[in-house]
Structures are given as C-alpha cells and as structure tokens.
Amino acid sequence: MKLKELPLSWWTARKLTRLTKDDLRNANAPRLPLIISLTSIPSRLGIIHLTIRSLLIQSYAAEKIILWLHESLRDQLPRSLSDLEGDEFEIRxxxxxxxxxxxxxxxELHPEKIIVTCDDDLMYDSTWLQRLYQSHSRYPKDIIAHECRLITFIAPGKPAAYREWKTELCTDISAPWLMPIGYGGVLYPPHCLxxxxxxxxxxxxxTPKADDLWFKAMSYLGGTxxxxxxxxxxxxxxxxxxxxDSLKKTNVRQDGNYQQWLALCEHYEF
Incomplete structure (x- = not known):
C-alpha cells in the first residue's frame, strides 16, 4: 500500500466498522439477480469483514454473497466475520x-446465475456492483470487468512478458485478448466459460497461482x-x-504470470 493511500483506507475502514446490523441489512436496496463470490486466506481473516461490509451496503444488492474458505479454517473465524453471516452472506x-x-x-452451486467475483483485501464503493451490472445490461453475453489488461504476443504462441501487457484505459471496449483483472471485480454471465x-x-x-489467467483462457476458448x-x-x-501474503511478488515481480500464460498457450495452442 502506498503511503498516500493510508488516510483514506483508515477512514473508510472506520466508517464501515461503525455500521450496525440494520445498516448492513440494506433492506431498501434493489436486488440484482446475481451472486457475489470470493475467497480468502488465513492471514486476512481479521480484516476481510471490511470487504464483506462494503459488499453488503451496495446501492444495488446481490441475492447472496458467498465466501469460500478452506476446510481447515472452519473453527478459526473471528467474530468480526462470523457475526456478519445471515440471509445475505454465507461462508462455505x-x-x-x-x-x-x-x-x-x-x-457448480449456481450454474444458471450471474457470478461476480472480487478480491478480499479491498473495500468497494457503494456503486461498484451497480456499475458492473449496467454494462452487463447492455452486453448480457459479455464478461464485464472494471479493470483489464491487454495480453500481447511477440510471436504466434509466444506471449510478451506480463509487464508489457498494458492496462486498458479506454472504457466500454472489447477485444479478444482483453483480460479481466480480478481486483476490480468481474461479472460472468451463465455458461460463458x-x-x-x-x-x-x-x-x-x-496456472496454480493465477486464477485470472485460467478464467481468461476459459472465456477465450468458450468464445466469450x-x-x-x-x-x-x-x-x-x-x-x-x-x-x-500476496501472489503479486511471484506473479508480477518474478513474472510468474508470464510462465503460467505460456503454459496455457502451449497446452491449448493459442
């Protein structure tokens, strides 16, 4: 985290923590026909309640928020997280x-539903989900992402280094090798992979450490x-x-993303 981000992060976390259960129930928010799905790791169990709180107070609410955790964490949840479980939020x-x-x-659980993924180390503003869904309404068969990179190749079947995959700055744009970046949130329509x-x-x-690359390959092969x-x-x-604990060191700084995308290219002959 950059030093300049600390004040806003502290203030946002403080504001979210002060919300009551009634505030988080968000009963007046319109419901969207989709599921928010995310996962987490042991080192973030004490802070992920902030992410969940930010998802519970969206201007347009999800039908359900599901947090997928490893079986070993079943008895290790802090109250800050377990107290949030209810009709809107469940842990599996x-x-x-x-x-x-x-x-x-x-x-697997909801094959006919729109699934929206996000990261567990971020706090999302209240219109985040609404803005994703607005683009989905216009392009219901597309995968929608707030943040993308453009995968580049130096030769057929040979990708450029990950650092050369430029961040896409244009909005409302689609391209075959546009890759959703998970931290911004990604909307997957049913049967798109x-x-x-x-x-x-x-x-x-x-792709043992690069789910974004795996899901991009699956959407490309699926023609989405x-x-x-x-x-x-x-x-x-x-x-x-x-x-x-973060995958950024291995995937970005040590170019693990390049190695894993190359493995996909060779296996599927992109």
Missing part, C-alpha cells in the same frame, strides 16, 4: 487450496467476449495490512 468450506475457488464452486473450467488437474498444473465496463469508477480502496 471446501478442500481446494488455490485462489480458483473464488469462482469454480459458485459455478469453456468446459475445462472445472478441470482441477489442469488448472493446478498450468471480455469488455471493460463503461463506468469503472475509482479503484477499490486497499485495506491496511492486507498484503502480508
């Missing part, structure tokens, strides 16, 4: 250890467009002390 436990669980289990999406042997071998939303808004606010 699985044995899968990788970040792909933020989506694949919800796809290739049949291999649930193949655990494959994604654990090809990715579109940056028409109104991405401001970036979500990082939570203080949320980056003690």
């Amino acid at each position: 436990y699985v044995n899968l250890t990788c970040s792909h669980r933020k989506l694949i289990h919800s796809l 290739y049949g291999d999406v649930q193949n655990r042997d494959l994604f654990l071998r090809l 467009n990715t579109r940056r939303s028409a109104d991405p808004g401001k970036k979500p606010i990082p939570i203080i002390a949320s980056q003690k």
